[in-house]
Amino acid sequence: GAPASLRVISSTGEASNAEDYRWLMESTGVPVIEYCGGTEIGGGYVTATVVEPAVPARFTTPTLGLDFVLLDEDGMSGDTGEVFLVPPSIGLSTELLNRDHHRIYYDGVPAWSRQLRRHGDQMRRDGSGRYQALGRVDDTMNLxxxxxxxxxxxxxxxxxxxxxxxxxxxxxxxxxxxxxxxxxxxxxxxxxxxxxxxxxxxxxxxxxxxxxxxxxxxxxxxxxxxxxxxxxxxxxxxxxxxxx
The missing domain is CATH 3.30.300.30 (ANL, C-terminal domain)
Incomplete structure (x- = not known):
C-alpha cells in the first residue's frame, strides 16, 4: 500500500496507458490526476481534478482560464480531432527563439468565430465528456x-x-x-x-x-x-x- 502521506499522483508529458494507471491507482488507493499542456502556454489546457471520480488516462475539464476546441481535418468541431486553443489566456507565448511564432501557431488555422491557436495535440472526447490524449497530430498514421x-x-x-x-x-x-x-x-x-x-x-x-x-x-x-x-x-x- 501507499504511505499515509501520499494523497494524489500527478502525471503529464505523454499520452498515458490506462492499464498502467489503473494498476497504480488500485495499488496505492490514490487518484492519478492527468494534466496536459505545454511550455508555450505556461501550463496546462486540460486536466483531471480531485473532486471528480478518477478514470485512468482521462482528463475531465479544461483548465481554469483557458478553453479549447477539437477540429477535424475539415475544420469541423467533433469528438475527435486536433486541439486548438481559444485565446486569450495568461501564459500564452508571443514569440519563439529562432522560429516564426505566427507561422507555427496561426498560419492555416481553420476559420472560427474567434481567433484560434494551433497546439498540435490530438484528443478524443468520450460519451461521458472526458478527454483522452491520442498523442501529437504528427503521431497519427494511415494504415x-x-x-x-x-x-x-x-x-x-x-x-x-x-x-x-x-x-x-x-x-x-x-x-x-x-x-x-x-x-x-x-x-x-x-x-x-x-x-x-x-x-x-x-x-x-x-x-x-x-x-x-x-x-x-x-x-x-x-x-x-x-x-x-x-x-x-x-x-x-x-x-x-x-x-x-
Missing part, C-alpha cells in the same frame, strides 16, 4: 486507409512480453505509397527475445486488441527512445532515422 494514433498502437502493445518501451511510427515505402507500421522497441532486459519474436507477438496483440487489418512491417531494437526535455517521445526523429 490501409484507416487512421490510427501511435498512442492507440502503443497501448495495444503494452501487454507484449519482451517489450520494455515501444514507439510506433508510420513510414512510407521508397517511392511513396501506403504507410508501413514500424515499431521501435526497447527490449525488456528480463526477457530474451529476437526482433522476429517481438514482431510476431506484436502482430498478435494488435490483431486482438485493435484491428486485424494493421500489419507490422518492421521491428527495430534500440537502447532508448529519444525524448524531449519534458520526456515526450520524439517520434519524428525516429521516423527520419528510419526513412534515411
Amino acid at each position: 490501409g486507409g484507416i487512421k490510427v494514433s501511435s498512442a492507440d498502437l502503443e497501448s495495444a502493445l503494452s501487454v507484449v512480453d519482451g517489450i520494455g518501451e515501444v514507439a510506433a511510427i508510420g513510414s512510407p515505402p521508397p517511392g511513396g505509397g501506403p504507410e508501413r507500421l514500424v515499431l521501435f522497441v526497447v527490449p525488456d532486459p528480463a526477457v530474451e527475445v529476437t526482433t522476429e519474436e517481438v514482431l510476431t507477438k506484436a502482430q498478435s496483440a494488435i490483431r486482438v486488441r485493435l484491428n486485424p487489418l494493421f500489419k507490422v512491417h518492421d521491428v527495430v531494437f534500440v537502447g532508448s527512445l529519444p525524448r524531449t526535455a519534458s520526456q515526450k517521445v520524439m517520434r519524428r526523429t525516429l521516423r527520419a532515422e528510419y526513412d534515411r
